[in-house]
Amino acid sequence: MSELAQQEFCITLSDLAAFIGTTPVNIKKKAEKILSKKIKSPWLLPEEVRTVLLAEGYKYPQKVISVQMLKGGVAKTTSVLNMGLRAAMYGARVLFIDLDQQANLSFALGVEDEEVPVWVDIAEKRKSIEECVRFIEPHVDLIPSSLNNSVLDRVLMNSNRNWAQVIKAPLEKIRHRYDLILIDTAPALSAVNTAVTVASDEIILPVNPDKFSFLGLQKNLTELEDIKSDFSLDFTRKILFTKFDGRENTSHELLQKCIDSFEDSLMKGYIRTSSEVKNSIRSGKSLFAGKSPVKEDYDIVTREVLGFA
Ligand SMILES: Nc1ncnc2c1ncn2[C@@H]1O[C@H](COP(=O)(O)OP(=O)(O)O)[C@@H](O)[C@H]1O
Ligand SMILES: [Mg+2]
Numbered sequence: 001m002s003e004l005a006q007q008e009f010c011i012t013l014s015d016l017a018a019f020i021g022t023t024p025v026n027i028k029k030k031a032e033k034i035l036s037k038k039i040k041s042p043w044l045l046p047e048e049v050r051t052v053l054l055a056e057g058y059k060y061p062q063k064v065i066s067v068q069m070l071k072g073g074v075a076k077t078t079s080v081l082n083m084g085l086r087a088a089m090y091g092a093r094v095l096f097i098d099l100d101q102q103a104n105l106s107f108a109l110g111v112e113d114e115e116v117p118v119w120v121d122i123a124e125k126r127k128s129i130e131e132c133v134r135f136i137e138p139h140v141d142l143i144p145s146s147l148n149n150s151v152l153d154r155v156l157m158n159s160n161r162n163w164a165q166v167i168k169a170p171l172e173k174i175r176h177r178y179d180l181i182l183i184d185t186a187p188a189l190s191a192v193n194t195a196v197t198v199a200s201d202e203i204i205l206p207v208n209p210d211k212f213s214f215l216g217l218q219k220n221l222t223e224l225e226d227i228k229s230d231f232s233l234d235f236t237r238k239i240l241f242t243k244f245d246g247r248e249n250t251s252h253e254l255l256q257k258c259i260d261s262f263e264d265s266l267m268k269g270y271i272r273t274s275s276e277v278k279n280s281i282r283s284g285k286s287l288f289a290g291k292s293p294v295k296e297d298y299d300i301v302t303r304e305v306l307g308f309a
Helices: 003-009 013-020 024-035 046-055 076-089 104-108 119-123 147-157 168-172 191-199 211-230 249-262 275-283 293-306
Strands: 063-067 094-098 134-137 140-143 180-184 202-207 236-241
Touching: 003 076, 013 024, 024 046, 046 076, 063 076, 063 191, 076 094, 076 104, 076 140, 076 180, 076 202, 076 293, 094 104, 119 147, 147 191, 168 191, 191 211, 202 211, 211 236, 211 249, 236 249
Parallel strands: 063 180, 063 202, 094 140, 094 180, 202 236
Antiparallel strands: 134 140
């Protein structure tokens, strides 16, 4: 990794120290002892963080998490990207799966190619899942998407095979390699998203402070309950409040409404609004290399996802 990439994809000693509740000097000493080497940089590589945190008694989960919401623009892609990158910085082995034909997640991770193998190639047995996995950075892999995935829904509907297993079945072959598999989805109630739900241990639904977003959430939750009973599933669902703006009444009102309506499933962390987020996803830069307040918000949410809270 280049120095620039290290800053973007590695956790700093000071962030790690704050997480463990000690000083950067102490964490450096501790890491040097555990890793039996001198640490010269102000950050640790994901594999080093993993060794240190395992030695400290932390356990990594084994989960497939999808981020879904039938409304677009609620920060699905932004949340998948930042939770995944941060989880990798904490030493988790992360696989991103982009299942939105808009391919924003793939673009943000630097994969912008209409010829790459995508999930529709797995569904149609042209490629194996292993052939679709791309290495992005240490601890970060991606199964990208492209416009070619736009026919995936039709392929599923015309299939005689068990279409609802089209995500879960191929994933079984590789899921043991990862701690966290994060699936980004298109804003739709589609056959593809039903298959994503079937493959999910956990579903995160982002909601924004606007009325339509809240209505979309309610519709999405009803749909998920139907899928849960139709397919006898056992996933947990979590609601993530995003684009919270402390200066706006609607933000406070809708956050309160979410607390009242979904107390148990509302994630403890929530994401504030910040203009830097837009720039980060467009330039493909990790938020964690900058100073955005949203960096802290996604840090908290990522720890919640990892069970490191
Ligand atoms: N916390 C935030 N503050 C400000 N803008 C945000 C935030 N999160 C996401 N955005 C912006 O909102 C837009 C939609 O986000 P995106 O993640 O693409 O949503 P989705 O995947 O649900 O369509 C993007 O322009 C993104 O940069
Ligand atoms: Mg998106």
